[in-house]
Amino acid sequence: MAMDEVAVLGAGMHPWGKWGRNFVEYGVKAARDALNDAGVDWKDVGFVAGGETIRNGYPGFVSGASIASALGFNGAHVGSSYGACASGCQAISMARAQILSGMTDVALVVGADTTPKGFFAPTGGNRTDDPDWLRFRLLGATNPVYFGLYARRRMELYGDTVEDFANVKVKNSQCGAQNPNARYPKAFNIDDVFASPMVSDPLRLLQICATSDGGAALVLTSMEYARKHATDPVRIKGVSTVTPQYPNTNIEMPDFAGDSAFAVAQPGVSYRDSIALRAYEQAGLGPEEMSMAEVYDLSSALELDWVEAIGLCQPGEAAKLLREGDLSLGGRIPVNPSGGLGAFGEAIPAQAIAQVCELVWQIRGEARGRQVENAKAGVTANMGLFGHGSSVVVSA
Numbered sequence: 001m002a003m004d005e006v007a008v009l010g011a012g013m014h015p016w017g018k019w020g021r022n023f024v025e026y027g028v029k030a031a032r033d034a035l036n037d038a039g040v041d042w043k044d045v046g047f048v049a050g051g052e053t054i055r056n057g058y059p060g061f062v063s064g065a066s067i068a069s070a071l072g073f074n075g076a077h078v079g080s081s082y083g084a085c086a087s088g089c090q091a092i093s094m095a096r097a098q099i100l101s102g103m104t105d106v107a108l109v110v111g112a113d114t115t116p117k118g119f120f121a122p123t124g125g126n127r128t129d130d131p132d133w134l135r136f137r138l139l140g141a142t143n144p145v146y147f148g149l150y151a152r153r154r155m156e157l158y159g160d161t162v163e164d165f166a167n168v169k170v171k172n173s174q175c176g177a178q179n180p181n182a183r184y185p186k187a188f189n190i191d192d193v194f195a196s197p198m199v200s201d202p203l204r205l206l207q208i209c210a211t212s213d214g215g216a217a218l219v220l221t222s223m224e225y226a227r228k229h230a231t232d233p234v235r236i237k238g239v240s241t242v243t244p245q246y247p248n249t250n251i252e253m254p255d256f257a258g259d260s261a262f263a264v265a266q267p268g269v270s271y272r273d274s275i276a277l278r279a280y281e282q283a284g285l286g287p288e289e290m291s292m293a294e295v296y297d298l299s300s301a302l303e304l305d306w307v308e309a310i311g312l313c314q315p316g317e318a319a320k321l322l323r324e325g326d327l328s329l330g331g332r333i334p335v336n337p338s339g340g341l342g343a344f345g346e347a348i349p350a351q352a353i354a355q356v357c358e359l360v361w362q363i364r365g366e367a368r369g370r371q372v373e374n375a376k377a378g379v380t381a382n383m384g385l386f387g388h389g390s391s392v393v394v395s396a
Helices: 023-038 057-063 064-071 087-101 133-140 141-156 162-176 190-197 223-229 271-281 300-309 318-323 338-342 349-366
Strands: 008-015 047-051 079-081 105-114 198-200 213-222 234-240 292-294 377-379 380-385 388-395
Touching: 008 023, 008 087, 008 223, 008 349, 023 057, 023 064, 023 105, 023 213, 023 318, 047 064, 047 087, 047 349, 057 064, 064 079, 064 105, 079 087, 087 105, 087 213, 087 234, 087 349, 087 380, 087 388, 105 349, 141 198, 141 300, 162 190, 162 300, 162 318, 162 338, 213 223, 213 349, 234 349, 271 300, 271 377, 271 388, 292 349, 300 318, 338 349, 349 377, 349 380, 349 388
Parallel strands: 047 079, 047 105, 292 377
Antiparallel strands: 008 213, 008 234, 105 213, 234 388, 377 388, 380 388
16 A cells, blocks of 8 residues: 655764763754754744664653754654664654644654674663563573574575675675775674684674664655755665564564464565564555665575575575676665674664765765765664664665
8 A cells, every 4th residue: 555755855874882971962963853854943843753772761761852842852752662663663653644634744763872892781780571682681691692593593494604694794894894884894704703803603793783872863754845946865664663463483582482383374575574564564665666675684594584584585695696796886685785783883872873874965966985886775674672663765
């Protein structure tokens, strides 16, 4: 079912890194860049959508208001949302709904984060009914443990190799080296990857994304407003924030087990596959019409799972596309031309927004050094803990 579109008039980012400052600072910088890019005055923004950060105290839980306050309260409506790594997509969806309902013509979407050193850990306190708390305490299962298991699954099911996983990192780093917002703007070769320490077999340090500070923002408007203020604006045509259907038999972080399909048949489409599918349906477009994709490469191996989930090939075929150069810049459909999370790291509420920023810059022809040729449309894919889907389809 095709839905009405909204325009993206502005995109902005605060570079990713480990800056050690308040997350609001990153969000304000990204927001001002997006407003300047759009040519929109802050006082004309009627809605602010913030992706929440749960590791930055009360201001992080009310991130939309925190950033609006730092910009100088202008009386806009505000909303904040949390969906783990899908938080940014939820903020986009909230802003789009406000625009399409006629509540406002101009919305600002912002996500920003300041993260601790090392792997993500559960938030404080003893919560014996919280699966995210329990997986650390009972299993010692940090995020890379899951990434290693997912990689081993690909090796067992499809015959993927450690060289395939390493070459994903090599591919993405070549783009990340050309991205001024990347935390790691360096091109690595396969020897660099194999020389890095083993973290979660078969994945090494360079194949697992870091935790980062950073921010991203978008200015979204109604198409009527955009026609008066811009020429040929980039459009958001579909946004998916779907949940799984029971039974979801795959084990997804932070769970210990999937659902049983003994008594109830599995749905016709798996959860991961459904995420981008719903965005395609809204957009009235399919994967064959995409020029590029930005996907959730928490590890280099996980990128290959997402290549299949967004419909670029059949299950088990992603490594073949990688080997043939189809996923590289200059290939049939470049994946992660931004450099991906491997080049950026995780700034949780910002990353789904940052994916859309990259697609906007690509479609405008502004991605210097990493430009996808003839970029017309793209898709993002991301997923938050506890069943938060995240996918956006963007087009010229």
